[in-house]
Amino acid sequence: MGSDEQNLKIALIGNPNAGKTSVFNRLTGLNQTVGNFPGVTVDKKSGTYPLPDGNKAVITDLPGTYSLYPNSSDERIVLETLLNQDGSSYPDLVLYVADANNLERHLVLLTQIMDFGVPIVLLLNMLDVANSEGKTVDENQLSIKLGIPVVKVNGRTGEGTEAIGPVILQMEGVNCDPFLNVEPFAYELEQEVKKMFGFTNNYRALLTAHNYKNLDFISAADTGRMDHLVSELKFNSVGLQFDEIMARYDQLHPIMEAMVVHTKEDDETKTAKADKILTHPFWGSLIFLATLFVIFQAIFAWASYPMDLIDGGMTWLIDAAKNVLPAGLLSDFITDGILAGIGGIVIFIPQITILFILVSLLEEVGYMSRAVFLSDTLMRKFGLNGRSIVSLISGAACAVPAIMSTRTISNWKERLITIFVTPFISCSARIPVFAVLVAFAVPDKTVGGLFNLQGLVMMGLYLLGVIAALGSAWVMKKILKSKDRSFLMMELPTYKMPYWKNISITVVQKVGVFITNAGKIILIISMILWVLASFGPGDNLKNIEEQTRTEYAQQSFSDTELDNIVAAKKIEGSYAGILGKQIEPAIKPLGFDWKIGIALITSFAAREVFISTMATIYSVGSDGDAESVMEKMRQERHADTGELVYTSATAFSLLIFYVLAMQCMSTLAIVKRETNSWTIPFIQLVYMTGLAYILSLITYQILQ
Amino acid sequence: MKESNTHKRRATDLKPKESSVILKFGSEEMSSQFLEIGCRPKSSIQLIRKGPGGKTMYFLVNSHAFAFRTEEAAHIILKY
Numbered sequence: 001m002g003s004d005e006q007n008l009k010i011a012l013i014g015n016p017n018a019g020k021t022s023v024f025n026r027l028t029g030l031n032q033t034v035g036n037f038p039g040v041t042v043d044k045k046s047g048t049y050p051l052p053d054g055n056k057a058v059i060t061d062l063p064g065t066y067s068l069y070p071n072s073s074d075e076r077i078v079l080e081t082l083l084n085q086d087g088s089s090y091p092d093l094v095l096y097v098a099d100a101n102n103l104e105r106h107l108v109l110l111t112q113i114m115d116f117g118v119p120i121v122l123l124l125n126m127l128d129v130a131n132s133e134g135k136t137v138d139e140n141q142l143s144i145k146l147g148i149p150v151v152k153v154n155g156r157t158g159e160g161t162e163a164i165g166p167v168i169l170q171m172e173g174v175n176c177d178p179f180l181n182v183e184p185f186a187y188e189l190e191q192e193v194k195k196m197f198g199f200t201n202n203y204r205a206l207l208t209a210h211n212y213k214n215l216d217f218i219s220a221a222d223t224g225r226m227d228h229l230v231s232e233l234k235f236n237s238v239g240l241q242f243d244e245i246m247a248r249y250d251q252l253h254p255i256m257e258a259m260v261v262h263t264k265e266d267d268e269t270k271t272a273k274a275d276k277i278l279t280h281p282f283w284g285s286l287i288f289l290a291t292l293f294v295i296f297q298a299i300f301a302w303a304s305y306p307m308d309l310i311d312g313g314m315t316w317l318i319d320a321a322k323n324v325l326p327a328g329l330l331s332d333f334i335t336d337g338i339l340a341g342i343g344g345i346v347i348f349i350p351q352i353t354i355l356f357i358l359v360s361l362l363e364e365v366g367y368m369s370r371a372v373f374l375s376d377t378l379m380r381k382f383g384l385n386g387r388s389i390v391s392l393i394s395g396a397a398c399a400v401p402a403i404m405s406t407r408t409i410s411n412w413k414e415r416l417i418t419i420f421v422t423p424f425i426s427c428s429a430r431i432p433v434f435a436v437l438v439a440f441a442v443p444d445k446t447v448g449g450l451f452n453l454q455g456l457v458m459m460g461l462y463l464l465g466v467i468a469a470l471g472s473a474w475v476m477k478k479i480l481k482s483k484d485r486s487f488l489m490m491e492l493p494t495y496k497m498p499y500w501k502n503i504s505i506t507v508v509q510k511v512g513v514f515i516t517n518a519g520k521i522i523l524i525i526s527m528i529l530w531v532l533a534s535f536g537p538g539d540n541l542k543n544i545e546e547q548t549r550t551e552y553a554q555q556s557f558s559d560t561e562l563d564n565i566v567a568a569k570k571i572e573g574s575y576a577g578i579l580g581k582q583i584e585p586a587i588k589p590l591g592f593d594w595k596i597g598i599a600l601i602t603s604f605a606a607r608e609v610f611i612s613t614m615a616t617i618y619s620v621g622s623d624g625d626a627e628s629v630m631e632k633m634r635q636e637r638h639a640d641t642g643e644l645v646y647t648s649a650t651a652f653s654l655l656i657f658y659v660l661a662m663q664c665m666s667t668l669a670i671v672k673r674e675t676n677s678w679t680i681p682f683i684q685l686v687y688m689t690g691l692a693y694i695l696s697l698i699t700y701q702i703l704q
Numbered sequence: 705m706k707e708s709n710t711h712k713r714r715a716t717d718l719k720p721k722e723s724s725v726i727l728k729f730g731s732e733e734m735s736s737q738f739l740e741i742g743c744r745p746k747s748s749i750q751l752i753r754k755g756p757g758g759k760t761m762y763f764l765v766n767s768h769a770f771a772f773r774t775e776e777a778a779h780i781i782l783k784y
Contacts, residue, residue, distance in 0.1 A: 066740035066741055067736075067740040069736060069740070071737065102742065102768055104742070105740075105741070105742035105768075108739075108740065238732050238733050238736070239732060241736040242732065242735045242736045242739065245736055245739040245740060246739060246744070249739070249744060271769065272752075272764075272769075275752070275762070275769070279752075279753065279755065279762055280753070281753070281754065281755060281756040281757075282756075284756070285756050369771070372771070373755050373760055373762065373771040374755060374756055376755065376759070376760045376771075376773065377755060377756060377757030377758070377759040377760055378756070378757065380759070386760070386771075485733070485734075487734075487737075487773065487776055488760065488771060488772060488773045488776065489737060489738075489741065489770070489771075489772055489773075489776050490770065490771045490772075491741060491768065491769070491770055492762070492769035492770060492771055493769075494769075
């Protein structure tokens, strides 16, 4: 074996909250990769697992689902993977994870998968919780009754997982017997579908009949033929789904009665006690607000220490590189282009890491679904869903994972509105821009003896983002029409102690995705920018340098001062300068000059580039010590009027612009991926930036 | 499932802490979704509390916790 093609393909399947991800992490550790399922937008998490015979298996963690009748795009993946027998993701074997605590329900999906005949192994998870609630499961009897191997595992401690490998080897190629005879449900149609697609399996035919409209691998012509068949044979999809699942329960119930022993009467569980407070209309809401407050406090206060360290470290590195490398174009490119760009990426790692840790901690302990329960009523007033709250909170770190997390919202209108407004929530990329500009515009003093004025303004900016998000959502709710049913219908899992290995793997992965996705763009933009700022058309820059030096030769400037004047003149004549000047008339009413113009252009790639752009613009060609950049910005004057460029009016106008404008290529790319067209990202770009322009204009004209 | 013309008692009629048993579901479309998550005819159901605003409800169904909107809970028809 060895090549990916020959490795055993294993799909890990189970209900939501079955502990699937813990088992996945236990089996594959950090040997995980995140890719895409072909043709769809859902992330495919795969990992390699060493089999006892020395070969490798590739395990894919499929999204949690309750049945093969999907309600969201996430859930549809499981159905598509199993139905498309010729697809590259079709598994050689299924590892099915079930929560022993709620076994009967968790086994419904198992019995559906068994009906495909694919080799399958049942992993009984969370027996420790079941035992503590007085339930025991006889796994040997269960295995005999179901006709498949059953392995007791504990995903959280890893107990029992060592027994999985040998069982996989035993089961390889051993198809299981169907659990339910599905032939009577729609006999004629099943036979027709089998003929049409060359299927041999009844359940595959039945599920195709139920879901053909949403299956990618079914051609338009076949869809037409299916339409005809379904109406001719009067196929009642909705009613038959109910009958089928009911039949599965009826067959499972007697098995469960014999298999699961209750040794203790139900008493009030710890979860029920905690929920008395945590889901209380008043106290629960208050605790939720406090939780949000702690999250923001963490992003601002705690992250500042590692960020200062990174900032200092990068400055040191750039200075050291300048000293070591021979002066010249290459040295400039490495220090001002590449190193400055890398600095712009790593500076975000602390904030993003802290936010991802907190968000996955809340998910891991089971609190996130309570937050959804508490906020659903409010969210619906704005055309959103309780589940939108997860995206909006994650949006404070980065809109990219936040928009990906909307996949659990099954109603298309609610999901679209969530995707559309999430980028208004101030992400961590805006923080450095806010920090610099607030420091310019707002005095560092305490008001009311308690609050720092700069901190209050920061809060205000976040609030503005939230208001813009909810306001826009409300408008969209009024405009968009949808017949899709909106629903919440959600399980509230029992509270669990966090399992740190899970959290750390999730965080490492998400931060990794951020660094590679956003990082690539930031780095490329920094390099392009350096080129634009260092070169101009023809001999322009050379001429400017000669001209300036002759012009200023008679005046008593020190060498450094003269170098800075030359650098400033050169950047004005560079490609970047030309570009900035071209958009200057459009942004002048907002109080921006052409240098800010360059930063605005580059910020459309990613907001955080603003600071590094300013750094590049003000330090390229000069002797470039990093801290003088802020000082230079402070002293910068308009060439024509001699007034300061960075007045509070400009700074506030710029702040409002950065709160509202759509300035992130990664977000636009992810929205395109999630909505499958450029229409929504285009509207988003025009709407958000238009709103930013108008409000900045008003701000500047009032404050000026 | 036979229909009756008498007043149907629904999960939304429960008072906090009050328990009952699910008889059937009022909407065919939603019934399989209820089934999938483990709410089915003969399941015990108890209203624990309403969420802020009163439009969401916290139920225990067969001792497992669920959140439903009132519109959804209205489709759960009770035995008594």
